[in-house]
Amino acid sequence: MTGAAVVALCYGGGVSAVDVDVTVGLRTEFTDNGERAARDGTSERQDNYDIAVEFEHLQGDVEYSVDYTASEARFSEDTQEDRSSLDGEAFVRYFSADNPFHVSVSHSRRRVLNRRQDRNLLANLDERSILTAVPGLQFRVSPVDTLRLDATVSDISYRFNEERDSEQTGVMLDWQHRLSSLDQFSLSLRSSDTEFKEVDGFDYEYDSAVFTYSAQLRRLSYSIGVGYIQSSADQGDDVDGPIYTLDLTYETGVHRINLRGERRITDTSIGNADQNLVDGLTGGDGTADSFDRYELSSLEVEWSTPIVCERCDLRASLRYNDEAYAEDSLQDNSETFGSIGLGYRISRFARMNFSVSRSDQQFDNPLLAQDQERDRYELRFGYDFSAETSAQVFFRYEELSSRDPESEYEESIVGLAFEQRF
Numbered sequence: 001m002t003g004a005a006v007v008a009l010c011y012g013g014g015v016s017a018v019d020v021d022v023t024v025g026l027r028t029e030f031t032d033n034g035e036r037a038a039r040d041g042t043s044e045r046q047d048n049y050d051i052a053v054e055f056e057h058l059q060g061d062v063e064y065s066v067d068y069t070a071s072e073a074r075f076s077e078d079t080q081e082d083r084s085s086l087d088g089e090a091f092v093r094y095f096s097a098d099n100p101f102h103v104s105v106s107h108s109r110r111r112v113l114n115r116r117q118d119r120n121l122l123a124n125l126d127e128r129s130i131l132t133a134v135p136g137l138q139f140r141v142s143p144v145d146t147l148r149l150d151a152t153v154s155d156i157s158y159r160f161n162e163e164r165d166s167e168q169t170g171v172m173l174d175w176q177h178r179l180s181s182l183d184q185f186s187l188s189l190r191s192s193d194t195e196f197k198e199v200d201g202f203d204y205e206y207d208s209a210v211f212t213y214s215a216q217l218r219r220l221s222y223s224i225g226v227g228y229i230q231s232s233a234d235q236g237d238d239v240d241g242p243i244y245t246l247d248l249t250y251e252t253g254v255h256r257i258n259l260r261g262e263r264r265i266t267d268t269s270i271g272n273a274d275q276n277l278v279d280g281l282t283g284g285d286g287t288a289d290s291f292d293r294y295e296l297s298s299l300e301v302e303w304s305t306p307i308v309c310e311r312c313d314l315r316a317s318l319r320y321n322d323e324a325y326a327e328d329s330l331q332d333n334s335e336t337f338g339s340i341g342l343g344y345r346i347s348r349f350a351r352m353n354f355s356v357s358r359s360d361q362q363f364d365n366p367l368l369a370q371d372q373e374r375d376r377y378e379l380r381f382g383y384d385f386s387a388e389t390s391a392q393v394f395f396r397y398e399e400l401s402s403r404d405p406e407s408e409y410e411e412s413i414v415g416l417a418f419e420q421r422f
Helices: none
Strands: 005-011 014-031 043-060 062-075 083-094 099-113 127-142 146-156 166-178 183-196 205-218 220-233 237-253 256-265 291-304 312-325 333-345 350-363 372-384 389-402 409-421
Touching: 083 127, 205 237, 220 256, 237 291
Parallel strands: none
Antiparallel strands: 005 014, 014 043, 014 409, 043 062, 062 083, 083 099, 099 127, 127 146, 146 166, 166 183, 183 205, 205 220, 220 237, 237 256, 256 291, 291 312, 312 333, 333 350, 350 372, 372 389, 389 409
C-alpha cells in the first residue's frame, strides 16, 4: 500500500473500500520582518505543522468527498500568537434517477481577512465556516424538460468575530430545457432570507430570476446567465439591478483558457462563499467594519500552456473584484490581481517554479484606507524522494507600497518544506 490508507465502509450489508490520502507536512520559514512593519521589523523563525486528510467516493446513489487540513503555526519571537486552525471542505450527496428526492450537505472552512486593508498576517485573519443543507425534488416532465425545487438552509459562523454570524434560508425553482445533446437553457427563480444572529436591524431578503444558456462543444464549453435581483432590508434602502454569471473554458492541444465572471448581491457575513482562493484567502469577502449588503462584481481569466518548452508549464491569471456597499458607501473598494508563473521539470524527480504577482487595492474613502500595491516574487525548488516523500526549498520577497508610509513594508523569506504521504 503506497500513499493511501484503505478504509472499509458498509452499505446495506456490502463492504466498499475507500482510499484515504493522509499527508503530514512541516514548513519552517526564516523572515526578516515577522510583523511586516514599516521599519525595524523582527527577524524570526515561523513553523507550520500540517496534517491533511483527503478522500472521495461514489457508492450507488451516494457520493461524498472530504478534504481538510489541520495546522499549527508557531512564532519564535512572538510577533503573533501561536494558533491552530482547520481549513478545507466536505460534502455528501444523495441522488437517484429512480427517485425524485435528492439532498446534499456541504461544509467549508476558510481563512478570511477581517478588513480589506489589513496585512495578510495570521493575527488579522478570522476563520469562517459555512454549513449548507439542500433537500429537493426533481421531476422529468418531458424528454427534454426537467423541473427542480430546492430548499436551502445555510449557517455561517466565525471563529473569533461572532457578530458576523448569520443564517440564510431560501427556496429555488429551476426549469431546464435541453435543446440538443450539446446545449440547453434554464430559468431559475430564487427567494432568500438572511438573518444576522448577534445584531438587530440588518436582516434582509432578496428575490432573483436568472436565465442561463450553456453549451458543451469539442474545444469550447461555456455558460452565460443574465437576470435581475431585488433586495430589501429591515433598515436601509432597497437594492435592485441586473446580475450575471459567466463561465467559459477553451482547450486546444497546448492552450487552456478559463474565463469566469459574476455580479450579485451578498453581505459581509457570507461574502464570496469561500470561492476564488488566492494565497489561501478568498476575494471579494467584504469587511468586518460594518454589517451590510454589497454588490460584488468580479471577472477572472486564467491561461496555461506548455508551449514554451517540452519541460515547461507557463501560467498566467488576472482577476478583478469590486465591492459597492448598499448603506456604508465609504467601505467601497476594488482589487486587481495579476500573476504569472513558470514551472520547469529539471528531471524526473526535481522541479522548479518561479512566480510573480501584483495586487492593486483601491479604496474610495482615503480617510478609511490609502490605496496600496503589493508585489510578490517567489522561487521554489522541489524534489521527490519517492511517491510518498517530497521536499521543497523556497525564497520569497514581498513589498507593499502605499501613500500611507506606516502601511508599507518589505519582507524576505527563505524556507524549507517537507511532506510525507501515508
